Amino acid sequence: MSDTAEKVKDAQRRIGLLAKASPELFGGFARVSKAAAAAGSFSAAQKELMAVAIAISKGCEDCILYHVDAAVKHGAREAELVEALDVAIEMGGGPAVMYGAKALEIMRALQ
Secondary structure (H helix, E strand, O other): OOHHHHHHHHHHHHHHHHHHHOHHHHHHHHHHHHHHHOOOOOOHHHHHHHHHHHHHHHOOHHHHHHHHHHHHHOOOOHHHHHHHHHHHHHHHHHHHHHHHHHHHHHHHHHO
């Protein structure tokens, strides 16, 4: 397993700890997440790429890991990620460049 895949697992482990510590709150958040990620007018992969762009603009490395992994699992291609990174960088400026580069590196490590 790659170092990046291990980081994804570690982020998922931390989420699990919070879920156990606060099951009622996390149950509600999990339902929101499931509804938000479900395919509709946008595919699940496209929605995960939106989440990556937001994670980049927010500067959340664990969110980048989690949502790039989910996008890959839903069949997102690198070219699609790069387009999402373009939008995130437009909206987020210099810090988004750094987190965008991190998202691209994560996708390449997970493939």
